[in-house]
Amino acid sequence: xxxxxxxxxxxxxxxxxxxxxxxxxxxxxxxxxxxxxxxxxxxxxxxxxxxxxxxxxxxxxxxxxxxxxxxxxxxxxxxxxxxxxxxxxxxxxxxxxxxxxxxxxxxxxxxxxxxxxxxxxxxxxxxxxx
Amino acid sequence: xxxxxxxxxxxxxxxxxxxxxxxxxxxxxxxxxxxxxxxxxxxxxxxxxxxxxxxxxxxxxxxxxxxxxxxxxxxxxxxxxxxxxxxxxxxxxxxxxxxxxxxxxxxxxxxxxxxxxxxxxxxxxxxxxx
Numbered sequence: 001x002x003x004x005x006x007x008x009x010x011x012x013x014x015x016x017x018x019x020x021x022x023x024x025x026x027x028x029x030x031x032x033x034x035x036x037x038x039x040x041x042x043x044x045x046x047x048x049x050x051x052x053x054x055x056x057x058x059x060x061x062x063x064x065x066x067x068x069x070x071x072x073x074x075x076x077x078x079x080x081x082x083x084x085x086x087x088x089x090x091x092x093x094x095x096x097x098x099x100x101x102x103x104x105x106x107x108x109x110x111x112x113x114x115x116x117x118x119x120x121x122x123x124x125x126x127x128x129x130x
Numbered sequence: 131x132x133x134x135x136x137x138x139x140x141x142x143x144x145x146x147x148x149x150x151x152x153x154x155x156x157x158x159x160x161x162x163x164x165x166x167x168x169x170x171x172x173x174x175x176x177x178x179x180x181x182x183x184x185x186x187x188x189x190x191x192x193x194x195x196x197x198x199x200x201x202x203x204x205x206x207x208x209x210x211x212x213x214x215x216x217x218x219x220x221x222x223x224x225x226x227x228x229x230x231x232x233x234x235x236x237x238x239x240x241x242x243x244x245x246x247x248x249x250x251x252x253x254x255x256x257x258x259x260x
Contacts, residue, residue, distance in 0.1 A: 017155040025147040025250055073255050094253065109239055112244040114233040120155055123224065125203050 010109040018119040019113055021106065024070040034068050035102045037061060041077055042099065050089075070100075147250040149243055151236065156201035164198050165232045167191060171207055172221040172229065180219075202228075 022031040030076035033054070051061035069076055076095035080088060091099070141199035152161040163184070183232035199206055206225035209220060221229070 017153055020154055020159070021150040021152040022152075023147055023247075023250065024150055026254055029150070070254055071255055074253065077151075098253075101249055102244050105243060108242050112238050112242065113235060116231050117153075119227075119231055120153065123204065123228075124155055124201055125201055 017124065019109065019118050021109065028067050028071045030068065030071075030102070032106075033062055037098055038065055038068075038076065038091060038095055038099050041065075041089055042096065045088040045090060046091050047079070088120070148249050149239065149247070151239065158201045160198065160201075160232070162236075164194055165229055167194055168198075168206065168221060168225055168229050170228065171195075171219055175218040175220060177209070177219050182230050229246065 010037060020031070024030075037050055037054055039045060040053045044050050044053065047065065048058050049060055051058045053063065053083045056064075065077065074094040075092050077089050077091050101103065136172055151163070152159045167184055171177060175195050176244050177191055177195070179201045181188045181232065184191065186194075186199050195207065202224065204224040205222050206228060207219050
């Protein structure tokens with residue numbers, strides 16, 4: 001029986017042991033949620049569209065981006081007001097590299113974790129309480 | 131400038147990005163703290179000595195062990211009352227295998243994480259606020 005993932009991608013199904021990865025950087029914690037937010041920002045070109053996709057408020061998305069940005073020397077994204085047309089946000093080269101490196105690391109981690117997670121799954125107690 | 135680790139081993143120095151790993155298993159989260167508690171229990175043969183080493187109360191250590199144990203089918207440790215002599219606690223084969231597998235996985239993870247953490251460190255903003 002599989003449970004749906006939350007929109008932020010942070011909560012795995014309970015029936016299979018799952019890795020939750022966070023990286024302490026300066027005073028912030030970088031994990032799947034913020035990487036997904038950056039990815040969505042890059043895909044949609046808009047903080048509000050990215051927030052909507054992630055299922056968080058615009059204020060919350062802005063807060064997450066702002067606290068993450070404070071940990072980095074270079075901008076991770078840029079927002080333009082535009083002229084007559086509406087403005088938009090784009091990932092900078094640094095922002096793109098962060099997303100790419102994080103995803104590559106996570107994929108490599110998931111691969112080496114398989115035998116351990118298989119063993120944990122084989123050892124865990126019966127069905128979780130519903 | 132390096133900051134000391136906390137006794138639980140969970141808080142890394144702030145000047146180097148660091149990975150914080152948790153594994154969701156059933157309703158619990160398994161991380162460095164509980165693995166260290168099990169390791170100390172195996173080394174000292176005593177929950178209270180392990181708690182003291184970890185810098186937590188006996189009640190807290192027992193709670194951590196109890197919630198972790200509830201996720202597993204087989205016992206992770208055994209406690210004997212003993213007769214005239216004092217009792218003691220030992221890790222079972224399953225408990226020992228959990229510690230070994232976790233530490234091996236963590237070591238492999240730390241190895242593949244190096245290039246990403248190096249890059250993050252090179253990109254992070256100036257000195258953290260003191």
